[in-house]
Amino acid sequence: MKLAVVGGGSTYTPELIDGFARLRDTLPIEELVLVDPAADRLDLVGGLARRIFAKQDHAGRITTTTDIDAGVADADAVLLQLRVGxxxxxxxxxxxPLECGCVGQETTGAGGLAKALRTVPVVLDIAERVRRANPDAWIIDFTNxxxxVTRALLQAGHKAVGLCNVAIGFQRKFARLLDVSPSEVHLDHVGLNHLTWELGVRLGGPDGENVLPKLLAEHGDAIADDLHMPRQVIDRLGVVPxxxxxxxxSHDEVVRELGxxxxxxxxxxxxxxxLLAMYGDPTLDEKPELLAKRGGAxxxxxxxxxxxxxLGNGGSPVQVVNTYNNGTLPFLPDDAVIEVQARVGHDGATPLAVPALDPLYAGLIANVTAYEDLALEAALRGGRDRVFKALLAHPLIGQYEYAEGLTDRLIAHNREHLAWA
Structure with missing residues (x-):
């Protein structure tokens, strides 16, 4: 089995390598290729990756390249974890965005739109290269x-599934609080990427006992602290956002805080x-503790x-992924990409049924999906008017004066990455 990681020079990568080494029975990799245009970073990360494999007696071969076509050739799966710019x-x-009184964040609001505009064309180019190399290869997108990004890939006909670590982070956290194995914890995880709620926490399987009320009653303060939200908000919602x-x-509070x-x-x-200085140490053969603060747990x-x-090598039958809605949330179009529990196999991901959602959640999901429609259109076709419309549609913006100012700033700061600007 051959896997390629595009963006393999990321400081995230040793976390991924450590998992490949520890979980080799689940995913028996024979060849792993790290692909990245930054040759200097790639050398440091690749060296540490080989040492991690060697320490854990993994027989797989790790290679590095700056050539995307060479890296993805004959790969069974390609992981995308790149950051354009x-x-x-x-x-x-x-x-x-803070200059306009709006939240500045890399995936939410105006900053998230800027990242989408930079990223979608690059990802689609890489995906076409993957398809030419092996039309049966799966693309796993971790790129924000x-x-x-996942919707762009699916609409272009690629075999793709989107992945985020928010759900698995909650699963592990709840398992610790409940003193059970993570495999026993199943989440009623519903929404869009970076816009989700845990409506239930079930033990033993998707149909198991819902222990979320117990978690909130006994550990509500700890959960609220982790979310940086007041405990009373979590209690009133009765779910974990x-x-x-x-x-x-808490938009305005966050804007003041960020400033x-x-x-x-x-x-x-x-x-x-x-981290890169650490990775260059030839005696380092495990992921350093500092990496936990980098994100991506x-x-x-x-x-x-x-x-x-x-790839048909086992794995959990039900996982939280990003994939086509296909009627799961009836208030969204079928080709919207949602983040929910899904059955996953060699044919892809099929979302599990979701109970009717409270309008409090459904309304925001529908609003952000409309923004994502316009954001993808702007990413694929360009143009100032499309950027403006996407910003105006975003629930964190929604005023034409803000949208005008943000449009000008977005284009000015990203001109080198926008072919149409």
Whole structure:
């Protein structure tokens, strides 16, 4: 089995490598190719990756290349984890929206749109190369904004499934609080990528006992603290929202907060510099503890599980993924991409049935889906008017004066990445 990781020079990658090494019985990789245009980073990450495999007695071969076509040739699956423009572009995404009084975040609001505009054309080009190399290869997308990128891939006819680590993070957290194995915890996870709610927490399977009320009663303070939301909000909802919902539920508070401290991109850039220095140490043969602060917790477990299921090597039969709606949420079009529990196998992902949603959640999902429609149109076809319409449709913006100012700033800060600008 051959896997390729496009964006393999990311400082995330050792987390992924560690998972491949530990879970080799689930996903028996014979060849792993790390693909990245940054040859210097690739050398550092590739060296550590080989040492991690060697320490854990993994027999697989790890190679590196800056050539996408060579890297994806004959691959059974390709993982996408790229960041067009790097942390410098992310830093802009997190700062210029604040000038208009709007949240600055890399996947939500105006910053998320900027990332989609930079990313979708690049991902579609890579996907075409994958299709030419092996039309049967699966593409697993971890590249943000996952929902929009996955929709672009699916609409272009690619064999693709989107992956996010939010659900597996909740699963692991709830398992610790309940003192059970993570495999016993199943989530009623519903929404769009980075716009989800845990409507239930079930033990033993999708039809098991719902212990969410018990979790909230006994551990509500800890859960609320992790989400940076007031405990009374969680109690009133009776569900656990993704921490990305804070940008919606506490927008103005978050904007004030973000204006008083360095951007997350600046923090990550400093962390990456330190991590890359560590990766260059020839004695380091395991992922460093600092990597846990970089983000992407449990990404490797989720990626291994998904790849194993898609490639017919086992894996969990039910996983949280991003895939076509196909009637699951009846208020959305079939070709909307949703993030829910799905049955996953060699034919792809089929969402499980979802109970009728409270309008509190359904309304926001429908609104953000409409924004994503317009965002994808802007990413595929370009044009200032399309960017403006997408921004105006976003529930965190919604005023033409804000949308005008954000459109000008978005184009000015991303001109080098926009072929039409």
């Amino acid at each position: 790097g942390q410098a572009a992310r830093n802009k995404d997190e700062t210029w 904004p996952v929902g929009i 993704s921490y990305y919902l804070r940008y919606f539920y 008083t401290k360095p951007s997350r991109a600046a923090e990550v850039a400093a962390m990456e510099k330190e 449990f990404y490797s477990e989720a990626a291994v599980d998904l790849a194993a299921s898609l």
